[in-house]
Amino acid sequence: MDYCRTIALGVVALILATQASVVAQGDQRPRRELRRTPVVEAYERARDSVVNLSTTQKIVVQRWGMNIFGDVFAVPTERSAQSVGSGFVIHEDGYIVTNAHVVSAGARLKVTFVDGAACDGRIIARDIGDDLAVIKVDCGKPLEPISMGRSDDLMIGEQTIAIGNPVGLHNTVTAGVISALHRELEVAGRVLYHDVIQTDAGINPGNSGGPLLNILGELIGINMAIRTDARNIGFAIPVDQLREILPDILDSEKLNKVQVGVRVRTTEPPQVTEVRKGSPADLAGVRLGDVIEAIDGLRIDQGVDFYVSMLDRRPGDVVSLGLVRNGRPVEATMTVTATPRPDGKRLALSRLGITIADVKEKAARRFQWKRQGGPGVIVMAVEPGSPAQRIDIRPGDLLVSMGRYWLTDVDHVGTLLVGVGAGDPVEIGFRRERHGQLYDGEARLYAR
Helix, strand or coil: CHHHHHHHHHHHHHHHHHHHHHHHCCCCHHHHHHCCCHHHHHHHHHHHHEEEEEEEEEEEEEEEEECCCCCEEEEEEEEEEEEEEEEEEEECCCEEEECHHHCCCCCEEEEECCCCCEEEEEEEEEECCCCEEEEEECCCCCCCCCCECCCCCCCCCCEEEEEECHHHCCCEEEEEEEEEEEEEEEECCEEEEEEEEEECCCCCCCCCCCEEECCCCCEEEEEEEECCCCCCCEEEEEHHHHHHHHHHHCCHHHHHCEECCEEECCCCCCEEEEECCCCHHHHCCCCCCCEEEEECCEECCCHHHHHHHHCCCCCCCEEEEEEEECCEEEEEEEECEECCCCCHHHHHHHHHCEEEEECCHHHHHHHCCCCCCCCCEEEEEECCCCHHHHCCCCCCCEEEEECCEECCCHHHHHHHHCCCCCCCEEEEEEEEEECCEEEEEEEEEECC
């Protein structure tokens, strides 16, 4: 036994001597690898997918003065409001997720990657109620999507990693644990967010919209808020909630006024969960339970690939689908059609109590609207006691968004209101001119 112990001690001594010799010669690789923790590896897997967002919004203010003759005059001046936030890539074609409160309406967006490359971004859709938004960048190269995990099996105490842009410090990494699950967040006595993740990973202003990762480098949440009256208490939207609303945020039927008629789950594999009767998908022979493996000959791996592919489609476009049904390959050819044009003016009046009109060029210049998805619509009149009047929508307001979508024209309003029934909530985004200054507002009304 003593002989075996002597041999073992000798081997250990030899290993230590070898490492000491390597270190003495200036090669630090063995020691560096020993310091490589799971947090380091998780960051390295996700870093190329994380972006820093900076927004700049120009606001025109009329400053009043008087000359030596007693004449009152107005001098328009500009001031800029700036903010910072974070986000992450969900699709290689340049689609990025962040918080809705990070990207305000009309703001100019600059997206910066870990290698310092920067691109301008534009908002595709914002979900104010869920505080999520999708933006698009065109950087001339494929981007690296983040690896999406799941949030239905999270454990209190498991490791978390946050990457973001706190107080403007790019690509900051913090680590902690899941402190609690299924939290509710209250603001002014109202519960605004349900079922959020609580973590003690360092989250500060500027982290909003950035990813919360597990130890494998997979997305489990979207950082959104902190408790300003406490330390080490941050909150994140579960990734499963993002999966649920992505089909609505990236809905080409609402964004582009086209008909496809199919819903696909956003987890892998991209399986068909709904086929609308009489729709292009139904006429093409797509069936519930089909798995979409390819679009126009290009393989897709997850549902988000399907929705991104549909965003560029226009009425008359023919789409080839490679399906798997009961384990067998099936080919289908689908022709995208235009959405029937509903009466937007009638629906806006009957559901919301407002008379609307398309925006003239002169009004668009006055509102300085940076056409995110279109010029919006102008409010001409508001019925007393109507849903719009109760949230203080006024004649002369420019309506810029409804629900998750930027408004293009009166017809678009009709498309968005077709499925709205009495008592349904409708989120309204508007721009208003008051005393020579432009204001952006958001409010929720309930249709009648």
